[in-house]
Amino acid sequence: MAPVLTIVVANLKGGSTKTTTAAFVSHALAEAGLSVLAVDADGENESLLSWSEAGEWSIPVIGMPVTDLYRKLPGVVGDRYDAVVIDTPPMKERRGVVASAIRIATHVLVPMAPTGMEYARIPAIRELVDDAGALAADPPELAVVLTRTVSNAASTEVYRQMLTDDGVHVLGPTVGRLERFAQAFGLPITNAATTAYGDIAAELLGVTAQ
Ligand SMILES: Nc1ncnc2c1ncn2[C@@H]1O[C@H](COP(=O)(O)OP(=O)(O)OP(=O)(O)O)[C@@H](O)[C@H]1O
Ligand SMILES: [Mg+2]
Incomplete structure (x- = not known):
């Protein structure tokens, strides 16, 4: 059976917390009992691959920074994984790779700070x-x-409302601007499910909060 979730984490530019989001979402899904494959489609940086090696993750991570990813990946995934999480390069620089990943996605997850830019x-x-x-x-x-939301700042709800008015689906949980995430690169990831990313994974799985 094909994976129930294929999540492509994408944004236009660099530094938008794509890799951090891909790392924590994949761990939160694994902690929820799913068999997860993480894919690093950012050939320039290979951040997810190097993080997984430095942090000795138990989740397998493969590099696939190619424009025919939509054709190649399904053969690699087969019926071995319940969920696939794909970290991508900035769309602006590698549109073909990101577009290819989107062709096999169930979800395109776009991390966004609540700012005008x-x-x-x-x-x-x-x-x-x-x-x-x-x-x-x-x-x-x-x-x-x-x-990178700031607790009690009005911006979170202002941008949630603006996006909703534009017809964009905004997930309920938000990820705070926290040292825990800022310093996470290169380390093992434990208890991802207890962070906001656990709630995000649950929402993507269609699990309603009790
Ligand atoms: N919730 C957070 N709070 C504070 N800092 C964060 C948070 N999430 C990520 N960061 C930091 O923001 C920076 C950018 O994050 P990340 O590398 O995940 O972005 P990216 O979109 O993958 O960038 P690139 O396109 O360069 O690969 C990193 O230094 C990371 O540690
Ligand atoms: Mg990245």
């Missing part, structure tokens, strides 16, 4: 998801996750 990138992301999704057997669902 990041909000301004959303139309270009939607356009790519629409274009690439049109080539997919089953078009993916685009979901924004608000990251």
Whole structure:
């Protein structure tokens, strides 16, 4: 059976917490009992691959920074994994790779800080998801996750409302601007399910909070 979830983590530009999001979501899904494969499609940086090696992850991570990823990956995944999480390079630089991943995605997860600059990138992301999704057997669902939020700041709800008004699905849980995430690179990841990423994984799995 094909994986129940194929999550492509994507954004227009670098530094938008794609890799951190891919790392924690894949661990949260694994902690929920799923068999997870993580894919590093960012050939330039290979951040997810190097993080997994330095942090001695138990989750397998493979590198596949190619524009025919949508053709290659399913053969590698086979029926061995319940979930696949794909970290991507910035869309602006490697549009072909990101578009290819989106063709096999069930979800395109877009981490976004609640700022005007990041909000301004959303139309270009939607356009790519629409274009690439049109080539997919089953078009993916685009979901924004608000990251680097500051507790009690009005911006979180302001941008959630603006996105919702634009017809963009925003996940309920938000990821705070926290040292835990800022310093996580290169380390093992434990208890991802107890962070906001656990709630995000549950929402993507369609599990309703009790
Ligand atoms: N919730 C958070 N709070 C604070 N810092 C964070 C958070 N999430 C990620 N960071 C930090 O933000 C920086 C960018 O994150 P990350 O490398 O995940 O982004 P990226 O989109 O993958 O970037 P690139 O396109 O360069 O690969 C990193 O230094 C990371 O540690
Ligand atoms: Mg990255």
